[in-house]
Amino acid sequence: MVSLGRTGLDVFPLCLGGNVFGWTADEPQSRAVLDAYAEAGGNFIDTANSYLIEHGRSETILGRWMHDRGNRDQIVLATKVGGGRDPRFRNLRAETIESEAHTSLKRLQTDRIDLYYAHHDDRETPLEESLRAFDALVREGAVRHIAASNYSPERLTAALSLQRELGLAEFTVLQPHYNLVERDFEHTLAPIADAWDLAVLPYYALASGFLTGKYRPGGAPVESARAKVAGGYLAKGGAATLEALDQVAAVRQTTVAAVALAIFGQERTASRTRSANSGGTSPSPAMVISSSPSTSSTEKISGASLAQTALASHRTASTVTLMPRILTITGGRY
Secondary structure (H helix, E strand, C coil), rough: EEECCCHEEECCCCCEEECEEEEEEECHHHHHHHHHHHHHHCEEECCCCCCCCCCCCHHHHHHHHHHHCCHHHHHHHEEEEECCCCCCCCCCCCHHHHHHHHHHHHHHHHCCCCEEECCCCCCCHHHHHHHHHHHHHHCCCCEEEEEEECCCCCHHHHHHHHHHHHCCCEEEECECCEECECHHHHCHHHHHHHHHHCCCCCEEECCHHHCCCCCCCCCCCCCCCHHHHHHHHHHHHHHHHHHHHHHHHHCCCCCHHHHHHHHHHECCCCCCCCCCCCCCCCCCCCCCCEEEEEEECCCCHHHHHHHHHEEEEHHHHHEEEECCCCCCEECCCC
């Protein structure tokens, strides 16, 4: 287990995402995934009120599973508000946050949400209104900690500043879109997470299944609801990343997917300026997933080079600093 930043929650390093529950995985399949995750030692499950086809379906499946297994007290439970396609719920108005939180509690068959996300920013609702609504849920005890997802750097900074200025419950966790082929986080939100001591839980850590290696140039068509998005990475240079991951997987005798996830367990620093045994300061434990890979103080490297660096790190351990990471993985079939 690792500590989830300032929340103090002890969680399994891989968070199980429930966006496929009731979508590409029916309830029996979803329960099988949940059982396998729990049997492997997992305790951190992420869902949302809007997942995915039917509003609340994922939460309902998860709530029934926890009730039947009697394991709610062993689970760190995260859910969200403010997302989805229905305009009645895709907002962060105070009444939506309050009513949806209590509806989520009923669907999840629990009396508290361990981590409650603002799923998407809402520019139409005043920030103070939204943040006071989240604060009220924390004070009430319905929510233990709050978090943010899909915010721009400017809006996230504004929200954090306002929470601190007004003495409100603060976002302590950030969930960005981040993986080996989606790297914008490194130069947009990572500095903010660092400055505000936010734990970071990337979603789509396997790039909608692309980083499992099943989508290949000239390969057979893949029957999946994610095929269009995942296959699109081939047109963006993703084949080179897969080739590098293949090399690492072969050396380590493991899968491409395992390498794609394990890379987030390392923070590389320029070997010429700092190494694991050079006396440099390791990142704060609260920064569980922020890093800016570089070959010098500022130069970024590609996803393919990142995988190559991971391979090299197995040979020259002094060029990397290890740190705990937390990833959000999807529970269904890719």
